[in-house]
Amino acid sequence: MPLRALLYTLLAIVLVGCSPNQDPDQLSIGGPFEFTSQDPSRDGYLYTRLQVAETLLDVDAHGQLLPGLAEAWSRSQDGLIWRFTLREGVRFHDGALLDATAVVRALQVAQSKPGVLAAAPVEAFEAEGERTLRVRLSRPYNPLAAVLAHYTSVILSPASYDAQGQVTRLQGTGPYQVERFDPPHHLGVVRFAGYWGAPAKIQRVVYLTGHRAESRALQVMAGQTDIVYTLDPASLDLLRRRDNVRVHSHAIPRTIQLKLNLADPLLATRDTRLALSLALDRHGLTQGVLRVPEGEAGQLVPPALSAWHLADLPVAPRDLARARALLAAQGWQAADDGVLQRRGERFQLRLMTYADRPELFQLATAIQAQWRELGVDLQVSVVNSSDIPAGHHNGSLQVALIARNYGNIADPLGLLLADFGDGGNGDWGAMGWQDSELPALLAAQQIERDPTRYHARAQRVARILVDELPLIPVLYYTQQTAVSSRVQGFSFDPYERNYRIAEMSFSPCCN
Template identity: 25%
Template structure:
């Protein structure tokens, strides 16, 4: 009933939106536009803090960008260079770039943006910057306190988008969405819809679409039903891969699929009194039949977990399978060795206490909800009682940060660009990490060595070493490598899917309605 209510509410919003965008003086105007069913609201105007993770790259640009294949490409900077010690980076800006308000892009504006961003919310993605200099109108020089050999990649994160100075209030807060990107924010009705119009003065190739109309439909099933009913033209299937099979059977629709850069993980709280025992973590891992579970639940919408990172990271991924094989006998032996004996009802007991864990997952994530139930049943087979705890997104992030969980299902975090180094240092496996999962002196030493290593062959070897050291401790189980899937009407032409999940809508720049 809840899903049907969401569906009919979404239809009402769509009709209202169509009236808004399609009527003027009683006449319907033909507009080249694509209507998108989107899970989240625009959120705000600031690409660093409150604007939707998925919309920022349509309105703003960074100095360097990643293309659909996750390869570095010039953006606002047409070229860049690094000194051999990795401590000075120079970026040369494109000529003739203007913001949506007509303000010319200059090196001084870039400096002002970077001075704000390097002390802002996402500063942990950046190395320590000593200072930023605008040496002329089109040249920006970064002096780093310590070497960074992936600084150009760091700058591809959409949080580091360059904003027009006219978008800031007197306190330096971003209060308007004014960038240099292919689309301009035209309209926003909070939690209902927002409209982007084409930037005809875009420095790159202008989009074929005149408008992108986003309708906020938070329920994943309601989004899929809106597409099936013809009320929207396009949806991303992130957090709703379970709908892919059904939509693929609809002869009015088509799906575009590509293996993405994210993987779904089951995190262990290694500080938990029960789960700090490596034998218990291994028992949980051996209890899960990942190779059959994922295809059985998600079909070909995801690839069963096997690598530390998604295979799209190529040479940086250790070739060894990091997911322990399904082996109930081995799982039972590990639990017994850890002192957990089988009780009369089949539940494992130690010191008269039953073996219980809580599994937290996203309440709105359709595939995680299904997986949580299967994992619960799998653990029951070896005598572990699992309680399922669905959480809203903000609460799930808080649980991860505060370690207020036993097991937690979430996407692999802190892999913002084409080399996944920040995942270790800033994300999970270093004393400086934001969401620390596991640290050991040996892992810390290897990560610190990676940071100061320039030679690419040596960097790859260090990546493999770090992943091996982490995997031995089983702080996570890789459940699946996510496919980025978009579903759309068949008259949407030339859509290009991307490796990057936040770039799902960038593929609409070249698309058009036939």
């Protein structure tokens, strides 16, 4: 048995010996992301995943919009007026009735804070009677419905906010309500008896933050945790050999990519970026590091978002010879130590990544070795994920390895507008790069109603991003989840909006 696997086994035995019996009425979930508030603009993803807060619209596994708190919606012929009909009889956790006035208040607060709604051209949210929300736009905006399905657009009770619009106690409409709030590592929720839909089967759920993926894997092996999200690749083989654990692998619309500062002279030219891309052995990375098949990414938007993905474009194989020729044409020559130099300057780059997704550091060190073969000296550091948008805005970031969620909004147009639209400067998008054609293409998509023209324009956007490489795609992301055998009814939301815990139950034999 390899040393690493032996250590895992011994630690799991120790944990089993000292762990308390699992609460038969409580589901425990382990994840990597800390939380600090109950404000949807900051940590709203956690409250939709734990089914505490809900949005007007929902999203199915294929990215199609479904009724949520709104049972129907429509828009005017000119696209400037949208109406949403609210469900009848929905109550917030504080007992207040959901009505159009409460929805207006929640969306006005969301619009005033950082989030996708702030970028939408909304002139006003208005109540028309008790059950109709009217939204007036300054210009047509196709992604509005998808934006209202985003976690920052959840609908909270008016009692959730103070006079300044800050959330003091989150009161949503979901099948669970907050019972214990101990940031940044412990959040407990309890079943809400007054839920408007099908009641949850499990009484209590606790979310526990644990930074080290190895620790989370050990906890589920030892029976201390029921579900663990975002596993490290090294733990997968050992977990798959456990009788009391099932490992689930799901492709999600997230792309691991290299974010570059194109204002840096080292990275400004398209041929340089192409050389760095050609130096990547994507097949080796997906097989040797992630340990999943067919994860190589040749474009930014993953296949699940088919309108924006070029289906007939193969992933270019590694081609070091061509990569070296592209750099040599720009005057780069190898020095005695193998690092490229030009006019006395070494080709040296600084890469940042973050520990919240454990595979990123392993991938970063592998990329470091692959680029070293090209002659690029890459220095790797692990930082807080918040340091990357901070470096984007102050210009200090040079290269970052990130996992970008293109399904964060059901229609990726909103995200692409934030990154590449007129004035776009998204925190996780391109840096120091503008294209003469992209903003007009994306602007036209906001008002396009013809599906054929919409698809053709989306394909053109995808082609520009492939050709110009403002960011370098590396791999498509696979979510790895370990689930205790005592959990029944587990399923995974590829858009990562909802843990679907209300549909789960415990196996009678395991309690």
